[in-house]
Amino acid sequence: MEREEALKIIQEKNWNRLIETLRDNVIFENLISDPIFASLFHDNFIKELLSEQILDKDDELIYLNSVFNFHKSNSYSFQLKDEDLENLLIRLFDITGNIEFAKQKREHPKFKQALADHKEKQIGENREIAILENLLIEEIDAIKRNKTDSIFKSPQEKEFFLAASKVFSDCIILPNVSLSMVLSSNLLDTLGNHEKWFFLSSSIDIVIVDSYTHKPTHFFELDSGYHDTPKQIEKDNLKNKLISESGHKLYRIRKKKHKDQTQRFIEWLTQIKNQN
Incomplete structure (x- = not known):
């Protein structure tokens, strides 16, 4: 590539062609040895490349990464000036938030x-x-x-367990079982720290387990007035989400006060079993 062609590329701000010149050491070394090209290359191409206004956002990260990779690779002759490298790293860090860019210039106040x-x-x-x-x-x-x-935390849970034992007599009934025992630990990879804490420290009131596959089939929670508080609503929504992401539905039921609900539980559970 002749100097005139390279200068025209710089003038036209043809970033693709300019970056391609960095791939060929012979062409780049020949061009950069020319004082006029070298001055325009650093003062126009590099400075404008690092400007926030001149690039299409879709191409910006590709160009900036390419220049950085050329600079740090021993296979290419191209090298950024220290000030330009610093500005490039700042741009890349601001765009990606990748801490690895900050490690390149540890003493810079921002990094x-x-x-x-x-x-x-x-x-x-x-x-x-x-x-x-x-x-x-x-x-x-x-x-x-x-x-x-006792394995039951309340009389209501005992009533519900007895009803579930009658309706799902061919299954295993687990009361007050931890989420981490019946949901896949793979869910942890998708959760934040608060959600992981909840996953590892929470339980389900009743879980129905298939006697043959030993896999959960139904999840039940017994709610009370306590579940109407804002904090508990947030926890309940998170538990609903975790069960849903495991491919199941969390059924919630609320008992009427001071009344044996065993028969009502049996009728309700029978309806749910027949739906599946």
């Missing part, structure tokens, strides 16, 4: 703060994971120590 924030966030996440692990250990220890407690 120093970003790395400090990232480290603090990691410490917080590790602390939450440790708390979750300790919570599970404490729950297991509590179960081992408390061997005589």
Whole structure:
């Protein structure tokens, strides 16, 4: 490529052609040795490439990444000036939020703060994971120590369990079973820290399990007036979401006060069983 052609490409701001010149060391070294091209290349192409106004947003990240990869690779002659490299890294970090770009210039004030924030966030996440692990250990220890407690938390749960045992007599009925026992741990990969905590620390009132496949088929929750509080509504919505993402529906029922509902539970559960 002759100098005149290269200068025309710069003038026309043909970014694709300009970046292609960086791929060929022979062409680039020949051009960059020309003082006029070198001056225009750095003052026009590089400076404008790093400008926030001149690029289509769809192409911006592709161009910036290409220039950065050419610079850091030992296979290419092209090298950015230190100031231009710094500006390029700032642009890439602002667009992607990728902390790896900040690690390239650790002493820059912007990146120093970003790395400090990232480290603090990691410490917080590790602390939450440790708390979750300790919570599970404490729950297991509590179960081992408390061997005589009832498996039911209320008379209502006992009534519902008895009704479920009659309707789903060919299945396994699990009362107060933890979410982590009946839902796939693969769900954890899609959850934030708060949701992971909920997943690992929450339970379902009644789960129906197929006796042959040993897989859950129905999930039930017994609600009360307590479930009308804003905080509990938020938790209930999250539990509904987790069950839904596992491919099932969470059935909720509320008992009338001071009245045995065993027969009503049987009728309701029979309707649900017949729907499937």
